[in-house]
Amino acid sequence: VEKSSKRLTIAIQKSGRLSKESMKLLEACGYKFSLHEARLLAHSSNQPVDLLRVRDDDIPGLVMDGVVDIGIIGQNVLEEVRLERAATQVNNDFSALRSLDFGGCRLSLAVPKEDDYQGVQDLNGKRIATTYPYLLQDYLRRQGVNASTAILTGSVEVAPRAGLADAVCDLVSTGATLEANGLVEKEIIFTSTAQLIQRPEPLSAEKQAIVDQLLPRIDGVLMAKESKYIMLHAPKDRLEQVVALLPGAERPTVLPLSHTEEQVAVHVVSTEKLFWETMEELKAMGCSSILVLPIEKMLG
Ligand code: ATP
Ligand code: MG
Numbered sequence: 296v297e298k299s300s301k302r303l304t305i306a307i308q309k310s311g312r313l314s315k316e317s318m319k320l321l322e323a324c325g326y327k328f329s330l331h332e333a334r335l336l337a338h339s340s341n342q343p344v345d346l347l348r349v350r351d352d353d354i355p356g357l358v359m360d361g362v363v364d365i366g367i368i369g370q371n372v373l374e375e376v377r378l379e380r381a382a383t384q385v386n387n388d389f390s391a392l393r394s395l396d397f398g399g400c401r402l403s404l405a406v407p408k409e410d411d412y413q414g415v416q417d418l419n420g421k422r423i424a425t426t427y428p429y430l431l432q433d434y435l436r437r438q439g440v441n442a443s444t445a446i447l448t449g450s451v452e453v454a455p456r457a458g459l460a461d462a463v464c465d466l467v468s469t470g471a472t473l474e475a476n477g478l479v480e481k482e483i484i485f486t487s488t489a490q491l492i493q494r495p496e497p498l499s500a501e502k503q504a505i506v507d508q509l510l511p512r513i514d515g516v517l518m519a520k521e522s523k524y525i526m527l528h529a530p531k532d533r534l535e536q537v538v539a540l541l542p543g544a545e546r547p548t549v550l551p552l553s554h555t556e557e558q559v560a561v562h563v564v565s566t567e568k569l570f571w572e573t574m575e576e577l578k579a580m581g582c583s584s585i586l587v588l589p590i591e592k593m594l595g
Contacts, residue, residue: 300499300501301499302343302345303343303345303506304344304346304347304364305365306346306357306368307348307354307366308354308367309348310348313369313489316489320397320513320516323516324509324512325341327340327341330348334348335349351368351372352372352376354366354367354368354373355368355376355377358389358493359377359389364493364494365492365506367490367492368490369400370394370485370487370489371487375428375430379429382429390493390494391490392490394488395489395491397489398489400486401466401468401483402464402465402467402487403465403467404481405452405462405464406478406479406481407479408477409477415435415438415481416438418440418461418462419440420442421443422444422445423445423463423464424444424446424462425445425465426449426465428446445460451465452465452472453476463478467480515592518566519593522565522566522590522593523565523587524562525565525587525588527582527583528558528561529560529561529580530580530581531556531557531558531559532557533581534549534561537582538563540573540576540577540580541563541573542566542568542569546563548563558583
């Protein structure tokens with residue numbers, strides 16, 4: 296494959312729990328892609344950017360080997376691959392660019408609910424089924440526990456009932472899957488969200504320029520999601536009290552209203568959630584027309 300030094304290659308998961316959010320993030324950053332289901336590679340129609348869509352397991356290695364420039368990957372898979380490559384003396388460098396706000400989950404140890412589990416020491420001499428042998432063994436070593444692993448790439452949660460293992464070390468988000476299989480979560484060994492990572496070798500000037508534009512856009516998207524634009528009419532003589540109630544608000548814009556001297560319009564960007572309770576308090580203070588609006592993008 297001839298690779299351009301001018302087009303940035305981004306690896307994302309083809310289909311799975313990170314795919315939709317990864318695409319959404321890149322689109323929110325202004326990149327347009329037309330995806331063909333069968334194709335691995337997609338070119339952006341408006342930026343010098345190419346998308347490589349692969350199994351998530353392959354993404355850390357592709358970035359560490361410099362086959363792609365940047366990638367979006369769950370921290371759990373990233374750390375597992377990093378430990379595996381470190382243990383086998385394969386290059387495992389990368390640079391962490393941003394921690395993202397999706398793909399949240401935890402890697403946990405769970406045991407059958409009928410077990411009398413007192414603590415992690417109870418796992419001494421036991422067998423634990425997992426897709427993450429390096430993360431698991433790293434944790435067990437730090438706890439001083441000696442247990443063996445049964446490596447399964449799927450259906451880890453059925454291993455105890457099938458007699459393949461005594462416990463499991465698996466990804467959890469709600470715990471429903473564990474419960475459905477008669478397992479109880481006992482220890483959280485790793486918490487994870489999606490990460491944006493870059494290959495270790497420096498990028499060409501053209502590619503670096505694209506990354507330098509992308510990162511502030513990502514920050515803008517993340518910040519916008521947490522922020523709200525609040526508009527309300529407030530009694531002029533209680534303005535300070537009103538502003539003090541608005542969470543994370545800095546420098547409100549205060550505007551006159553056309554039909555009254557007693558009230559002013561207050562516009563403010565709040566970096567936190569505005570709760571119903573606060574809105575009710577504002578109303579009790581004499582505020583009216585209280586609007587909370589989502590923000591799509593933020594810069595500067
Ligand atoms: P692939 O076919 O790409 O290998 P996969 O089956 O290995 O996909 P998914 O199940 O799509 O992977 O999960 C991808 C990532 O999503 C996980 O590695 C993890 O970082 C994150 N994730 C978030 N919530 C969960 C969850 N409840 N269970 C599993 N993974 C989750
Ligand atoms: Mg996978």
